Amino acid sequence: MDTHKNKDFDALLRHKFDDYEVELPKNDWEVFSRKLAAKQPKRRAFVWYYGAAAASIIGLLFLGISFLTVHNNAPQLALNSSSGNNTNITTTHKAPIAVNEKDNKSGQASKTTLASATIVRSATAVPTKGSEKSHEAVQSQTAVVIAKTSTIKPTDANPLVEMSNDNVLPLQKNTQVIAATVQPTADTTGYITHPVTQYAELPPMPAIADEKGDKRSKKSSGANGVKWLAGNFQGNLGISSGNNSDLASSGLSSQLYSRVSKAAALEASSTPTLISFTSNKTYYLPLTFGLSTGIRIAPRWELQSGITYTLLITSGDVGYSTVRSTGRIEQHYLGIPASLAYSFIQKPSFSVYVSGGGRIEKGVSLVEKIYTYNSQNDPIEQVRYKYAINGIQLTLDAGVGASYRLYRFINWYLEVGGAWYIPGNQPESSRTIHPLNVALKTGLRFSLYK
Amino acid sequence: MYIVGDESQLIEDCKRGVAAAQKHLYELYSRKMMGVCMRYVNNYETAKDLMHDGFIKIFTNISSFSYEGSFEGWLRRIFVTTSLEHLRKNDILRESYDITTTYDIQQTDESVIERISADELRDLISSLPTGFRSVFNLYAVEGYSHKEIGDMLEIAESTSRSQFARARAILQQKMQELYGYSQK
Numbered sequence: 027m028d029t030h031k032n033k034d035f036d037a038l039l040r041h042k043f044d045d046y047e048v049e050l051p052k053n054d055w056e057v058f059s060r061k062l063a064a065k066q067p068k069r070r071a072f073v074w075y076y077g078a079a080a081a082s083i084i085g086l087l088f089l090g091i092s093f094l095t096v097h098n099n100a101p102q103l104a105l106n107s108s109s110g111n112n113t114n115i116t117t118t119h120k121a122p123i124a125v126n127e128k129d130n131k132s133g134q135a136s137k138t139t140l141a142s143a144t145i146v147r148s149a150t151a152v153p154t155k156g157s158e159k160s161h162e163a164v165q166s167q168t169a170v171v172i173a174k175t176s177t178i179k180p181t182d183a184n185p186l187v188e189m190s191n192d193n194v195l196p197l198q199k200n201t202q203v204i205a206a207t208v209q210p211t212a213d214t215t216g217y218i219t220h221p222v223t224q225y226a227e228l229p230p231m232p233a234i235a236d237e238k239g240d241k242r243s244k245k246s247s248g249a250n251g252v253k254w255l256a257g258n259f260q261g262n263l264g265i266s267s268g269n270n271s272d273l274a275s276s277g278l279s280s281q282l283y284s285r286v287s288k289a290a291a292l293e294a295s296s297t298p299t300l301i302s303f304t305s306n307k308t309y310y311l312p313l314t315f316g317l318s319t320g321i322r323i324a325p326r327w328e329l330q331s332g333i334t335y336t337l338l339i340t341s342g343d344v345g346y347s348t349v350r351s352t353g354r355i356e357q358h359y360l361g362i363p364a365s366l367a368y369s370f371i372q373k374p375s376f377s378v379y380v381s382g383g384g385r386i387e388k389g390v391s392l393v394e395k396i397y398t399y400n401s402q403n404d405p406i407e408q409v410r411y412k413y414a415i416n417g418i419q420l421t422l423d424a425g426v427g428a429s430y431r432l433y434r435f436i437n438w439y440l441e442v443g444g445a446w447y448i449p450g451n452q453p454e455s456s457r458t459i460h461p462l463n464v465a466l467k468t469g470l471r472f473s474l475y476k
Numbered sequence: 477m478y479i480v481g482d483e484s485q486l487i488e489d490c491k492r493g494v495a496a497a498q499k500h501l502y503e504l505y506s507r508k509m510m511g512v513c514m515r516y517v518n519n520y521e522t523a524k525d526l527m528h529d530g531f532i533k534i535f536t537n538i539s540s541f542s543y544e545g546s547f548e549g550w551l552r553r554i555f556v557t558t559s560l561e562h563l564r565k566n567d568i569l570r571e572s573y574d575i576t577t578t579y580d581i582q583q584t585d586e587s588v589i590e591r592i593s594a595d596e597l598r599d600l601i602s603s604l605p606t607g608f609r610s611v612f613n614l615y616a617v618e619g620y621s622h623k624e625i626g627d628m629l630e631i632a633e634s635t636s637r638s639q640f641a642r643a644r645a646i647l648q649q650k651m652q653e654l655y656g657y658s659q660k
Contacts, residue, residue, distance in 0.1 A: 036616045038589045043617050046594045047507035048514050055499055058528050065532050325482065374488045434492040473492065
């Protein structure tokens with residue numbers, strides 16, 4: 027037989043089966059999927075195993091940041107605790123610092139004597155190793171702080187604070203403070219401070235307190251690298267960090283996770299009046315954590331959404347009389363982002379995309395904290411106010427990012443872009459000061475295609 | 477509803493275990509792969525079971541697909557292997573046949589092959605002894621070499637050649653008888 031003819035025969039025959047198909051029953055997929063499910067019990071267990079492992083890692087990361095911040099703040103709170111002769115109060119992070127929660131709504135109505143009585147109770151709750159004399163000093167100094175804060179009208183932007191307390195130290199009696207504005211200056215740590223409302227006619231801080239305060243500030247900034255690193259590791263779950271040049275990362279307070287009595291934490295009916303910082307006002311690097319998911323809606327198009335938690339921190343000095351005080355405002359937001367992403371490079375395990383969208387956030391809590399220091403710069407008291415945050419924060423953002431598939435439906439992503447926080451009625455924060463900023467995001471994104 | 481992207485996206489989704497993607501892939505290739513199985517086993521239900529087994533292998537091992545060669549070629553190899561495993565397991569490949577009949581086909585008639593349907597051609601192939609049919613399918617339809625076929629069926633390369641030549645001759649003879657395969 028002719029070999030050439032045979033080859034033609036073979037080629038024709040092969041071509042005949044190029045698109046050859048055999049019809050199947052209509053319920054064939056259902057039959058097959060049952061077989062498939064029966065054959066793959068281990069795979070399901072495998073997925074849950076990895077899910078549990080991922081959750082454990084996330085939990086450990088959160089514990090990690092808590093651990094790091096507590097340890098980074100330990101020197102800040104315990105500084106000079108051993109040098110105090112008269113006020114020998116233990117102030118390590120393990121010791122419970124007395125928290126006095128007050129009703130901001132009542133404002134001026136609170137009487138000084140009542141406040142003082144409250145402070146005595148708070149002060150006696152602080153573990154002390156000193157003598158009776160030092161104990162009295164603690165009571166007196168804490169009374170000063172509460173007396174002042176209790177006479178501030180919460181709805182008054184520039185309150186006139188009157189001092190009237192029989193228990194205060196002689197230097198603090200009859201002190202009046204008047205609101206004044208100071209120009210922005212650069213502080214010793216390199217941060218740019220902002221115009222703040224300052225209370226005039228304050229007696230100068232004791233030199234030793236200022237000096238040690240600077241040391242404390244430097245120590246705080248010196249730990250930034252560690253905390254920034256911690257933040258980035260935390261960000262593996264979905265961190266978004268504002269990149270303002272004048273935003274300073276610093277340590278979270280060891281009291282960040284202190285228990286707050288809900289019964290005592292009262293909520294304001296409007297945007298709260300915030301602490302007026304006298305100096306060293308610093309907006310911390312915003313930290314955003316969250317879970318992100320991606321749902322493909324068309325070839326190369328993906329709808330990304332999830333849930334985010336954002337912590338905004340502002341801190342600074344609150345110069346009430348001779349007692350060194352620092353304030354801290356923590357704002358907690360929960361948000362839902364939504365963005366549309368288009369992959370212009372799409373490989374099996376890697377994609378590069380542009381995205382644009384927005385985020386709606388609701389402030390769930392605003393907490394003001396005041397720390398006071400005696401002449402030896404020992405923190406001796408903390409006052410805490412808790413408010414509700416009215417309104418919502420809307421944000422528009424866009425960026426370019428890359429996504430790498432780590433395992434099946436788990437992707438690691440890195441995005442850089444810009445965000446515009448639409449001005450609204452939200453309390454002052456880094457966002458209201460700088461509505462437009464650059465954001466770097468990284469984290470894990472879970473693909474939901476089922 | 478599964479959003480259909482390109483083939484690589486479908487593969488990646490199947491690697492992730494996305495059920496909708498698996499269903500889409502199944503619906504895309506199941507009838508074609510059923511055709512492959514039907515050429516090796518001459519029984520609809522058996523072929524369907526083999527097709528199901530093949531897809532289970534695919535969804536279990538799709539992560540090993542590394543984009544070397546076409547995806548359909550990779551799928552087809554799995555179904556061919558699955559079918560051959562079935563034949564080997566049931567010792568069908570080793571059955572002996574009376575192949576003493578001689579076939580003397582002078583020339584091929586291309587128009588006959590063009591005239592008959594794929595189903596008719598498949599029926600003709602199915603009528604071949606299992607060993608011949610396997611060799612014929614592997615060589616003429618799948619495009620494997622005789623050496624590869626020898627390795628797959630655990631037979632000598634020369635045996636594969638001879639079996640294929642005989643199988644082709646049988647087919648041509650039957651075409652002549654059934655569909656007017658004529659000598660020109």
